[in-house]
Amino acid sequence: MSYSDKAHDHPGHDEHDDHHHGPAPGLMRWITTTNHKDIGSLYLWFSLIMFFIGGAMALVIRAELGSPGLQFVDPMFFNSMTTMHAIVMIFGVVMPAFVGLANWMIPMMIGAPDMALPRLNNWSFWIMPFAFTIMLSTLFMDSGGPAGGWTLYPPLVLQMGDSFAFVIFAIHFLGISSVMGSINIVATIFNMRAPGMTMMKMPMFVWTWLITAYLLIATMPVFAGAVTMLLTDRFFGTSFFSAAGGGDPVMFQHIFWFFGHPEVYILILPAFGIVSSIIPTFARKPLFGYDSMVYATASIAFLSFIVWAHHMFTTGMPLAGELFFMFSTMMISVPTGVKVFNWVATMWRGSMTFETPMLFAVGFVIMFTIGGLSGLMLAITPADIQYHDTYFVVAHFHYVLVPGAIYSLMAATYYWIPKWTGNMYDEKLGKLHFWISTIFVNVLFFPMHFVGLAGMPRRIPDYNNMFADWNFIATVGAFGFGFSQLLFVYIILKCVKGGEKATDEVWEGARGLEWTVASPAPYHTFEVAPAISPDTVTR
Amino acid sequence: MTSGVYRWMLLIVCTLALPSVSLADWGALNMPVGVTEISGKVYELHMRIFIWCCVIGAAVFAVMFYSIFKHRKSKGAVSADFHESTTVEVIWTVVPLVILIVMAIPAAKVLIQMEDFSDSEMSIKVTGYQWRWQYEYLDEGISFYSQLDPAHNVARQADAGIDVGEIENYLNEVDNPLVVPVGKKIRFLHTAADVIHSWWVPAFSVKKDSIPGFINENWAKIEEPGIYRGKCTELCGRDHGFMPIVVHALPQEEYDTWVSEQKMKTVSTDIDAIRQWSKAELVATGEQVYGANCASCHQKEGQGIPGMFPAIAGSEIVNGDIGKHVSTVRDGVADSPMQAFGSRLSDVDMAAVITYQRNAFGNSTGDTLQPSHLRSLRQGARQSALDLPQNKLKGVN
Numbered sequence: 001m002s003y004s005d006k007a008h009d010h011p012g013h014d015e016h017d018d019h020h021h022g023p024a025p026g027l028m029r030w031i032t033t034t035n036h037k038d039i040g041s042l043y044l045w046f047s048l049i050m051f052f053i054g055g056a057m058a059l060v061i062r063a064e065l066g067s068p069g070l071q072f073v074d075p076m077f078f079n080s081m082t083t084m085h086a087i088v089m090i091f092g093v094v095m096p097a098f099v100g101l102a103n104w105m106i107p108m109m110i111g112a113p114d115m116a117l118p119r120l121n122n123w124s125f126w127i128m129p130f131a132f133t134i135m136l137s138t139l140f141m142d143s144g145g146p147a148g149g150w151t152l153y154p155p156l157v158l159q160m161g162d163s164f165a166f167v168i169f170a171i172h173f174l175g176i177s178s179v180m181g182s183i184n185i186v187a188t189i190f191n192m193r194a195p196g197m198t199m200m201k202m203p204m205f206v207w208t209w210l211i212t213a214y215l216l217i218a219t220m221p222v223f224a225g226a227v228t229m230l231l232t233d234r235f236f237g238t239s240f241f242s243a244a245g246g247g248d249p250v251m252f253q254h255i256f257w258f259f260g261h262p263e264v265y266i267l268i269l270p271a272f273g274i275v276s277s278i279i280p281t282f283a284r285k286p287l288f289g290y291d292s293m294v295y296a297t298a299s300i301a302f303l304s305f306i307v308w309a310h311h312m313f314t315t316g317m318p319l320a321g322e323l324f325f326m327f328s329t330m331m332i333s334v335p336t337g338v339k340v341f342n343w344v345a346t347m348w349r350g351s352m353t354f355e356t357p358m359l360f361a362v363g364f365v366i367m368f369t370i371g372g373l374s375g376l377m378l379a380i381t382p383a384d385i386q387y388h389d390t391y392f393v394v395a396h397f398h399y400v401l402v403p404g405a406i407y408s409l410m411a412a413t414y415y416w417i418p419k420w421t422g423n424m425y426d427e428k429l430g431k432l433h434f435w436i437s438t439i440f441v442n443v444l445f446f447p448m449h450f451v452g453l454a455g456m457p458r459r460i461p462d463y464n465n466m467f468a469d470w471n472f473i474a475t476v477g478a479f480g481f482g483f484s485q486l487l488f489v490y491i492i493l494k495c496v497k498g499g500e501k502a503t504d505e506v507w508e509g510a511r512g513l514e515w516t517v518a519s520p521a522p523y524h525t526f527e528v529a530p531a532i533s534p535d536t537v538t539r
Numbered sequence: 540m541t542s543g544v545y546r547w548m549l550l551i552v553c554t555l556a557l558p559s560v561s562l563a564d565w566g567a568l569n570m571p572v573g574v575t576e577i578s579g580k581v582y583e584l585h586m587r588i589f590i591w592c593c594v595i596g597a598a599v600f601a602v603m604f605y606s607i608f609k610h611r612k613s614k615g616a617v618s619a620d621f622h623e624s625t626t627v628e629v630i631w632t633v634v635p636l637v638i639l640i641v642m643a644i645p646a647a648k649v650l651i652q653m654e655d656f657s658d659s660e661m662s663i664k665v666t667g668y669q670w671r672w673q674y675e676y677l678d679e680g681i682s683f684y685s686q687l688d689p690a691h692n693v694a695r696q697a698d699a700g701i702d703v704g705e706i707e708n709y710l711n712e713v714d715n716p717l718v719v720p721v722g723k724k725i726r727f728l729h730t731a732a733d734v735i736h737s738w739w740v741p742a743f744s745v746k747k748d749s750i751p752g753f754i755n756e757n758w759a760k761i762e763e764p765g766i767y768r769g770k771c772t773e774l775c776g777r778d779h780g781f782m783p784i785v786v787h788a789l790p791q792e793e794y795d796t797w798v799s800e801q802k803m804k805t806v807s808t809d810i811d812a813i814r815q816w817s818k819a820e821l822v823a824t825g826e827q828v829y830g831a832n833c834a835s836c837h838q839k840e841g842q843g844i845p846g847m848f849p850a851i852a853g854s855e856i857v858n859g860d861i862g863k864h865v866s867t868v869r870d871g872v873a874d875s876p877m878q879a880f881g882s883r884l885s886d887v888d889m890a891a892v893i894t895y896q897r898n899a900f901g902n903s904t905g906d907t908l909q910p911s912h913l914r915s916l917r918q919g920a921r922q923s924a925l926d927l928p929q930n931k932l933k934g935v936n
Contacts, residue, residue, distance in 0.1 A: 069695065070695060070696065076847070079776075079777065142845050143846040143847050144846075148774065153774075155734045155735070156734040159876045162846065243751055244751075248752075283610075284612070285620075288621070288622050288623065289622070289624075291623065314737055314747055314748050314772075315755075316748060316750070316753070316756070319650070326643070327643060330639045330642070334639070337631065337635045341599070341627075344602055344603045348606045350616070351610065352611045353611065362603075365603070366603070369599060373596055376588065377588050380584055380642065380646045382577075382646060382653060383581055383585045385653075389739075389746075450567060453569050455769075457739070459774045459779060461780055462703075462710060464708070464710050465704055465709055469567075470567060
């Protein structure tokens with residue numbers, strides 16, 4: 001386990017040499033670092049910046065939709081905002097933030113000194129800023145950014161101007177980054193666990209990430225294949241997706257969603273892991289049904305590969321296909337329900353306190369459940385034919401992604417930031433952040449259910465007056481939610497600069513190896529594998 | 540946090556929400572019941588699953604909130620030690636499974652009925668274009684295009700300065716609505732000419748993708764006469780939000796009258812196609828055609844959008860050889876958003892728009908193109924298509 005050059009040079013005495021290698025000084029520290037904590041921080045800062053870029057795009061969308069008529073932007077630019085907002089939020093915010101948390105926490109949770117493949121780790125991060133520079137630069141090209149939706153359906157996507165090749169190139173690099181990150185996580189979990197840290201003793205966050213990493217390794221190459229076929233269709237005369245040349249545009253949708261559906265679980269499984277860590281801590285009671293949580297996560301991952309065509313019920317599938325995908329999609333609600341029930345059972349007869357991480361975690365459970373229930377409605381194919389491509393769908397997936405995935409990330413930040421910085425965050429401001437966000441996020445997304453059911457399609461810049469009132473309310477919610485996130489940044493910066501010193505355990509009910517190291521966590525932890533005892537594992 | 544802060548937040552939210560709530564159109568809350576048997580059944584399924592979801596949600600949240608209020612440390616709650624129970628895990632796996640089966644059976648029945656296209660009494664082919672629909676009555680030989688009402692098209696432009704709130708059915712009105720009879724099983728055949736579109740009329744619970752190169756089926760049997768409105772629901776480019784659907788469902792006799800009127804119209808169109816037109820007439824017609832077909836890309840003043848859509852003003856093609864101009868409009872430009880308008884515009888419209896383009900936006904070729912010229916060109920093309928094998932032998936394209 002060579003986690004530094006120094007230790008590598010002197011394999012004889014790697015027990016007492018941690019004073020040799022603190023971080024390198026200056027900017028080069030961040031560029032050349034192979035330290036899992038540094039790289040974790042880089043990922044987290046990167047995703048925080050991208051959160052505001054993607055959020056600004058969302059506000060352009062909501063500003064235009066504040067009232068009927070075209071107010072601010074051209075429909076073409078509106079379309080590139082919806083497209084870019086999705087790409088940035090998925091590939092630039094949620095995924096990197098989870099990878100950042102994995103980098104920081106997985107080695108500390110399993111008693112490993114670092115990730116298994118530190119140089120690969122550096123590379124998989126540093127690809128991303130360049131990929132996103134290319135991606136975002138397309139907005140400044142004459143032809144504008146991609147405007148065919150993040151789903152990149154042909155033939156529409158082939159009408160994109162000069163930015164097309166840049167977008168595909170950037171997607172390839174993001175995919176490479178994700179796959180490398182995932183390989184690293186799998187290798188770390190299988191090879192770097194401290195003696196005695198058996199698979200079924202691992203914290204749920206480690207389990208969910210292990211399964212997520214497999215989903216990424218399995219589906220990212222499929223996506224890469226799909227966009228490469230688009231590339232050759234456009235530039236090299238192939239006709240994979242053109243009926244005129246014997247191809248099939250619907251084939252792209254099948255391939256895309258074979259990636260795309262597991263992708264939505266990539267965006268939520270680590271969130272399950274975070275919430276499964278936080279709730280037991282603040283309920284002062286072990287996670288209820290650990291084994292069933294592991295099996296439920298694995299079942300969701302398996303099912304995610306056989307439900308993809310529920311995104312395509314209007315494409316004219318045969319009846320047998322529609323029935324199969326309806327039943328398999330409905331099945332997903334069983335393991336998902338098990339998870340929700342287990343969280344509630346963990347809270348039941350606990351001794352709960354509601355610090356900010358717990359508030360966000362409870363908010364997650366409630367609002368993710370709302371999103372999950374509307375997902376069950378969407379599974380009913382005849383009804384889905386009415387819901388499909390309306391704001392009802394937009395409401396559904398924003399409920400699982402914003403008060404779902406994003407809330408889990410905020411919960412994780414508040415939960416672990418004392419360990420990262422050694423300082424407690426401002427609890428009052430944290431709670432204020434939670435309550436303002438929760439009010440506005442519902443003002444923002446709940447009305448979308450109504451306009452969707454009443455017939456408002458998604459991805460349109462202008463609409464009939466009958467949808468005006470709810471859209472105005474949603475826009476008020478959007479600006480409220482967007483600007484209240486500045487408070488989040490302020491709380492983080494304040495915590496980084498100073499504050500009440502955190503204890504090593506930080507939280508009264510916290511269990512797990514990460515709470516046995518000092519706060520802030522030293523640059524190198526667990527150079528000697530820790531002893532695993534019932535007190536230091538989460539179960 | 541003090542309760543004072545909570546009260547403030549509540550006040551702010553209410554103040555923001557109040558003006559909207561009092562004005563809100565409460566009709567825009569739920570799925571319409573619709574006017575077909577299928578749409579009624581879909582509505583029932585929707586309400587049934589919705590109520591199940593509410594019940595499940597209420598039960599879970601009730602337990603959760605009870606726990607949140609009772610089992611908190613500040614109330615002296617001491618945490619219990621239990622952390623697993625195979626029995627409850629089995630219960631909360633099996634119970635949802637049973638609920639799902641109860642839901643799946645009626646859903647499957649409705650789905651099977653929706654997918655039964657047999658015994659249709661008439662067929663209408665619906666073709667999606669960027670950004671309009673073409674309706675072809677396969678049994679009657681009637682065919683026309685349907686696109687956003689010109690008045691709405693003017694009003695929706697960013698610089699129009701028109702209060703769209705004053706316009707009735709804003710963005711939900713078309714120039715030529717689809718006209719259908721009630722009480723007949725109508726089969727719709729969906730396809731597209733350029734990119735994927737999706738034809739949705741909520742009142743019929745009919746939504747199907749129009750996919751270039753493929754034909755999808757769908758059907759509706761409308762029970763009540765009326766005007767029903769829908770939208771394109773698959774992102775199809777810049778004006779995706781501006782290609783509405785309007786269906787006039789008429790009693791059978793009124794529908795029959797409409798059909799015979801349409802057939803008469805075809806005759807007068809034929810006369811227009813062969814008579815001599817004045818330049819002024821062509822320019823006037825051409826301006827309308829331009830506004831409806833060209834302006835969304837090439838822009839109202841013909842300036843285009845640099846890097847995306849070329850300008851008409853000062854364009855080499857428009858100011859150059861008229862034959863090249865005609866073939867560009869007629870056949871489109873490969874691998875670009877410029878479509879082939881040959882099958883979409885009548886000879887009159889095509890001649891008019893070309894004449895207009897050559898004499899507007901500072902272009903001053905002075906050319907006039909007669910519809911009859913296009914007609915003979917087309918017949919000539921048919922002739923040369925017949926000659927093709929010979930041409931190939933000579934090595935001439």
